[in-house]
Amino acid sequence: MAFESSLLRLLDERGYIHQATDGAALDALAARGPVTGYIGFDATAPSLHVGSLVQIMMLRRMQQAGHRPIVLMGGGTTKVGDPSGKDESRKMLTDADIDANIASIRKVFERFLDFGAKDAQGRPSGAILVNNADWLEPLHYIELLRTVGPHFTINRMMTFDSVRLRLEREQPLTFLEFNYMILQAYDFRELARREGCRLQLGGSDQWGNIVNGIELARRMDGAELFGLTTPLITTADGGKMGKTARGAIWLNADQLSPYDYWQFWRNTADADVGKFLRLFTDLDLQTIAKLEELEGQAINEAKVALANAATAMLHGEEAARTAEETARKAFAEGAAGGDLPTVAAGDEGIGIVAALVALGFAASNKEARRGIDQGAVRLDGEKVGDPHAIARPGARVSFGAKKHGLVVAA
Template sequence: MSHVNNLESQHNDPAFANIWQELKWRGLVHVSTDETELEKLLAGDPITYYCGFDPTAPSLHLGNLVQLLVMRRLQLAGHKPLGLVGGSTGLIGDPRPTAERTLNTKDTVAEWVGYLQGQVRRFLSFEGENSARMVNNLDWTAPLSAIDFLREIGKHFRVGTMLRKDAVASRLSSDEGISYTEFSYQILQGMDYLQLFRDYGCALQTGGSDQWGNLTSGTELIRKVEGKSVHAMGTPLITNSDGTKFGKSEGNAIWLDPEMCSPYTFYQFWLNTADADVVDRLKVFTFLSRAEIETLGQAVAERPFAREGQKKLAFEVTSLVHGVDATEKVIAASAALFGNGDLTVLDERTLEAATAELPSATISAEGLGIIDLLVASGLSDSKSAARRTVGEGGAYVNNTKVSDPDAVIAQDELLHGRYLLLRRGKKNLATIEVSA
């Protein structure tokens, strides 16, 4: 994937005394090691920090995007990021609260490592004095024998402490229990931090607060083995104001890969943000300044019907992930669906994504009479109802009004040679695919 997002245009808000104060204001600090020390560290000379991403799927999702943007903000403050994609930890998977993960094959995990590295690269700068570096924990885990692992790393972990970690404790009390494989995950993550401390002087690990047990296994290991103090920071898990889980749409995760979640679907997800959540989302997911976000917050409070906050949020985040060109195509598609734009300029993929949720029907090329189309699409219950719709001026094909009930749509009017967008009145839409 290309560098679709414009890294040059991103900057932290100079209105804050330091990056720690900005992270706090954006609601990105839920838990951390010594806050005073960490603020001092981040306000001083450049440090090296890391965040890890496990290839348990072929794409990152919105929860990972939070971490990528924290990494980018720290890089903009002058610090040096290490993006770790877990070729070894991805073979095991961190313990989920409910059940064991399905283990993927080594070939699958290796393939996904490549995909995720490509995604991480798009959000960090790999140029300049504080350029980012990619690391893979398989590089230092694979050569280690089981005996060496137990002697050199395992002896520093106390089982009692490991049992108290949230992810482990919740699984122990479940019917499923926990395998030794997943139980040992925190040791592997602790070893990663130790390795990066030794190789790069890494002094901070960031991650979600649900990873806190794994984050602190690394700080503890470094303290025991090296006698040094390093830091960890956990971001809050983002939830919607109504208590529902953030980042899910119709039961599906919102992925960053356009093949798994189209830019149109991605944009619509942000556009549908509740008024109560808009300001928080703008803080976490955009590089807009505090002043800009406060202005948008005021607009949401005073003119919620205008949805200014949601439109800005959707534009900013979709541009960040998919690029400005793709975002502008999506906005054009949204307008064109409801008659405010030219459907013929939409590429096929954008058109398909924009109409994916609409009622649809497939018919043969012989059945392109307007009455048959309205009935086949379900926009009219019967031929008589369809005739009434046409007679009242409420029937549209590809945004063009059809006034003749005997009209037959010509083949050259098909979008991309096979689609028609039907509309009854202002808001009732359906698609027809014409079979060859």
């Protein structure tokens, strides 16, 4: 459909929209003036990873279109655990762990959102970060169940993917986790009351949870709320966004270096470059269209543009320039023959064991694996502990203190 509001047009043309509850009404609401919308993030680790980046970018797009984003940190729901997409229960964290994680995660949001913005009258209008522990912790559980529980049926809850898929796989689903969707629905109602929030955004796996919140607010308060979800972001080979053989691509610099973050984007598959440019950078669509026209080796220019833009947004322009220059020098040394041996690989990369053998650093796969077990192998300076790790073009492979080589594009 053709959208009237700048918000939904922006989200649509960049590829963020999968489903919306009453899209026409939401479009009309957004066209009339600023809308407040939120996305929730649980604080299970000191950093979010790149799999959460599309949601962070959705909040950024809201603010770019003149609307007000809310970052909801799940200080309360982190203690319960969202079963969506999970086969196992998460480990329990202490209050101190959760508070420390939230403080660490906030640093990333400060890179993407303006928390200090003010309107023409000087009133605060920027993004805000709230913690659902503020209203969930004081609740008496029996009182909550008596007030909110009658609006949910077990029959319907059993139909949601987050519950049904876990049970179909015969994986345990605790009663604690089963309550997560009730608490998330309560969050939406509470934000509507406290902050005038009318919109919840999220991934496609959150559709059921979002609809629950809309229905709860309608039944209890007569409020009209809306939901909008993004498609599941996968790579061209069907893999999950951000899942690599080397582990999660963390957003905090103390969890993953800016150079490794830059390399992650630089190693994007050819077929994903255009999509990722639209989703994860602020480059205008005309520029992106020109980059998408590049073919053959020239498409590497588009990948560098993606890596620079994504890295600059998170870590700053200087970090992006430094990462690009480091990679350029590494390639130059390899191309010139220099002192560094090279091994060629396609976009899919090469297994670290095979790379060590091909570079002559190990005489056999067994020796390569032994070096990994002993902590002697590094990729771009990071110790490799997984013999199945993948080294992609641009990566520097080290074995011990003196053996260094480069993976170059085939």
